[in-house]
Amino acid sequence: MELSLHRLRMLRELRRRGTVTAAAASLHYTVSAVSQQLALLERDVGVKLFERLGRGVQLTELGFLLTDHAEEILGSVERATLALEEAQGTxxxxxxxxxxxxxxxxxxxxxxxxxxxxxxxxxxxxxxxxxxxxxxxxxxxxxxxxxxxxxxxxxxxxxxxxxxxxxxxxxxxxxxxxxxxxxxxxxxxxxxxxxxxxxxxxxxxxxxxxxxxxxxxxxxxxxxxxxxxxxxxxxxxxxxxxxxxxxxxxxxxxxxxxxxxxxxxxxxxxxxxxxxxxxxxxxxxxxxxxxxxxxxxxxxxxxxxxxx
Missing domain, CATH: 3.40.190.290 (D-Maltodextrin-Binding Protein; domain 2)
Structure with missing residues (x-):
């Protein structure tokens, strides 16, 4: 299983914002683009991450679990980027x-x-x-x-x-x-x-x-x-x-x-x-x-x- 950082960011935004529409607006993407990427993330991990509720979606228990790890992964990527910038001295x-x-x-x-x-x-x-x-x-x-x-x-x-x-x-x-x-x-x-x-x-x-x-x-x-x-x-x-x-x-x-x-x-x-x-x-x-x-x-x- 290979996780896409891009898709993990979208998952994190969905949890923070509550709806695909709000997540798309915060990331400056269309709703359809975010929906497509989230569907691909679900395919990548091979488990159900979302449940449809009316016109919206809600994270499943496994969706919340992956989001918790997404926070750690994305935070580590940011810290690694900052450390490399500082170490390079350029x-x-x-x-x-x-x-x-x-x-x-x-x-x-x-x-x-x-x-x-x-x-x-x-x-x-x-x-x-x-x-x-x-x-x-x-x-x-x-x-x-x-x-x-x-x-x-x-x-x-x-x-x-x-x-x-x-x-x-x-x-x-x-x-x-x-x-x-x-x-x-x-x-x-x-x-x-x-x-x-x-x-x-x-x-x-x-x-x-x-x-x-x-x-x-x-x-x-x-x-x-x-x-x-x-x-x-x-x-x-x-x-x-x-x-x-x-x-x-x-x-x-x-x-x-x-x-x-x-x-x-x-x-x-x-x-x-x-x-x-x-x-x-x-x-x-x-x-x-x-x-x-x-x-x-x-x-x-x-x-x-x-x-x-």
Whole structure:
């Protein structure tokens, strides 16, 4: 019997996620591809690993047994990979990073260009995920590292199994229709009467803005709920409301008809890179972190939280 690591990862995800659909989404495969690979795994081992329950599947007792061993096998493979990287003393590694739009466009181009020039053996692939999903993907081994965010008004709960390296600290700015705010700065409560364009409360960004507004004494009147800062700025440019946008968000394509105004009481957003805590230090990963920190510094974004 020869076990495929690829199929064992799919089995592990099925146990963690509960359904083939959720496992496929976490691994970025189609449902049919995962179903086919799991069926081949069952054929490889020669025992029944799954039972169908309605439209879903459930692991059998032997399926749970193999999954327990899959955790050990995949963990050993990861530890062996890290040990080889360290023993070689050469910078050669393939890493997968979780990103979202503003860090992918603002921080990565400079960081990965300089990394490729100085350490061509390090290959970084990216997957765009919602910021709220990236830390979990690192924890379960889907990603090697991910960008995560923290807001001064809404700090996130941190997983003790992960390490975190701060790479940039951004300010949030008010984006308003041109001419709506005549001064160079504005307090958040002065925007209370405007219609707002905001991410949903399911997102960390959306929750953080709502909390900031509440702390300034008002509930924002939300006319448009959109997730991407670039989309929100298009709506602001059309005169449909106001929003908050980060330093990196401002590096996205900015439409005409917008004024960007500083907040009198700064709202900060800390961008970090999260990775799994291991006994073996991974030099290639640390070089990626350093390259991103350098890229952020070149953009004028510090790596230490700035006091208001």
């Amino acid at each position: 910078m050669s590694a393939r890493l997968t990073a979780g990103v979202w739009a503003s860090v992918a466009s603002g921080l990565l181009p400079g960081a990965l260009t300089s990394l490729a020039a100085e350490h061509p053996g390090i290959q970084v692939r990216t997957r765009e995920l919602a910021p709220e999903a990236t830390a979990e993907a690192v924890r379960d081994g889907t990603l090697d590292l991910s960008f995560v965010i923290d807001y001064s008004d809404a700090p996130m709960r941190w997983d003790t199994g992960l390490e975190r390296a701060v790479v940039a600290v951004e300010r949030l700015h008010a984006a308003v229709p041109a001419g709506a705010v005549p001064s160079a700065t504005v307090s958040l409560d002065a925007l209370a009467e405007y219609p707002w364009i905001m991410a949903s409360p399911r997102s960390h960004f959306g929750r953080a803005i709502r909390i900031a507004c509440q702390r300034h004494g008002f509930q924002p009147k939300i006319n448009h709920e959109v997730e991407e800062q670039s989309t929100a700025m298009v709506l602001v440019g059309a005169g449909l409301g106001v929003t908050l946008v980060s330093d990196l968000g401002l590096r996205l394509l900015r439409p005409p008809g917008i004024d960007v105004v500083a907040l009198t009481t700064p709202l900060l957003r800390t961008v970090s890179i999260a990775y799994r805590r291991t006994e073996i230090r991974r030099p290639a990963l640390q070089l990626v972190v350093a390259a991103v920190q350098t890229s952020a510094a070149e953009l004028g974004l510090g790596s230490e939280p700035e006091l208001p």
